[in-house]
Amino acid sequence: MMNAKRALDALGDPTRRRIFTRLRHRACYAGDLARGMRVTRSAVSQHLQVLRAAGLVAVSVEGTRRLYQVDARGIETLRRWLDGFWDETLSAFKEAAERAANTTRTNRTRK
Amino acid sequence: MTMVEQTTANFDPNSVRKVVDVGAPRDVAWQVFTEQMGSWWPLAMYKIGQANAIDAIIEPRVGGRWYERGEDGSTCDWGRVLAWEPHSRLVLSWDVTADWQYDPGLQTEIEVRFIAEGAARTRVEFEHRRLDRYGARRDEMRTIFDKTGDWGQLLAAFAQTAATSARQPK
Numbered sequence: 001m002m003n004a005k006r007a008l009d010a011l012g013d014p015t016r017r018r019i020f021t022r023l024r025h026r027a028c029y030a031g032d033l034a035r036g037m038r039v040t041r042s043a044v045s046q047h048l049q050v051l052r053a054a055g056l057v058a059v060s061v062e063g064t065r066r067l068y069q070v071d072a073r074g075i076e077t078l079r080r081w082l083d084g085f086w087d088e089t090l091s092a093f094k095e096a097a098e099r100a101a102n103t104t105r106t107n108r109t110r111k
Numbered sequence: 112m113t114m115v116e117q118t119t120a121n122f123d124p125n126s127v128r129k130v131v132d133v134g135a136p137r138d139v140a141w142q143v144f145t146e147q148m149g150s151w152w153p154l155a156m157y158k159i160g161q162a163n164a165i166d167a168i169i170e171p172r173v174g175g176r177w178y179e180r181g182e183d184g185s186t187c188d189w190g191r192v193l194a195w196e197p198h199s200r201l202v203l204s205w206d207v208t209a210d211w212q213y214d215p216g217l218q219t220e221i222e223v224r225f226i227a228e229g230a231a232r233t234r235v236e237f238e239h240r241r242l243d244r245y246g247a248r249r250d251e252m253r254t255i256f257d258k259t260g261d262w263g264q265l266l267a268a269f270a271q272t273a274a275t276s277a278r279q280p281k
Contacts, residue, residue, distance in 0.1 A: 076156050076157075079156055084255070084256070084257060085157065085255050085256045085257075086127060086129050086237065086239060086256050086257065087129070088153055088156075088157075089152060089153060089157065090129055090131045090235070090237060091131075092151040092152065092153055093131070093133075093143065093144060093151050093152075093235075094131050094132075094133050094134075094235075095151065096143050096147065096150055096151035097133045097134075097135040097139060097140045097143040097144070097233075098133060098134045098135050100135060100139050100142070100143045100147070101134060101135030101136060101139045101140075101231070104136075104139060
């Protein structure tokens with residue numbers, strides 16, 4: 001599991017956050033990412049390196065091109081860090097048990 | 112998220128405790144926890160296999176497996192059943208490492224107690240203990256398991272980012 005702090009630090013930079021936001025919509029080639037940004041292509045590459053090191057972005061090589069996409073594991077790391085693993089899980093359990101209890105009660109009433 | 116009570120008394124660095132008040136009879140709470148885990152466990156986030164997980168299963172006996180099942184039929188173990196006392200007490204080993212891999216040698220422990228509070232409510236006491244088994248990564252893991260993240264720090268970081276962004280032309 002990657003370090004959540006590292007992911008947060010990576011996203012603290014506005015350009016990186018813009019790159020990451022774009023990748024959240026769809027996977028992109030490095031060249032396409034640089035287009036429309038006020039930074040050079042090599043700067044975009046450096047930002048992508050930081051995002052990769054933080055576990056937020058994954059790359060796959062297609063011939064000579066590199067396709068970048070959001071790394072789901074990095075997102076999970078952040079969510080775990082934000083929500084708290086057992087709080088989230090036990091809250092979901094509570095809701096499910098109460099739904100089940102209501103269903104049982106309703107069925108008993110019908111009988 | 113306020114539904115889960117924090118028990119901060121007697122802080123133990125090797126243990127995380129939670130108490131949940133559930134509006135369901137004890138047998139229903141037990142059943143949902145043990146037999147229908149796949150219906151409530153946040154599988155989209157909390158799973159360890161490569162495949163999308165579609166179910167979480169506890170085999171109902173001491174020594175039984177606790178595992179996730181992927182949509183491709185693959186399974187990934189999470190731990191084992193250490194105590195199985197229907198409607199009242201369940202102990203599981205949680206053998207998922209700090210890198211979110213199964214390691215049967217890890218053996219952190221989860222104990223869940225179901226205490227009836229009248230006919231329609233159940234107090235569920237939860238403990239995840241033996242976190243010392245995570246070694247040097249204990250504190251990191253305890254934070255993940257226990258607390259609601261440090262929202263203050265996150266919001267400060269984003270407030271700063273937003274302020275910086277606002278100063279830059281679009």
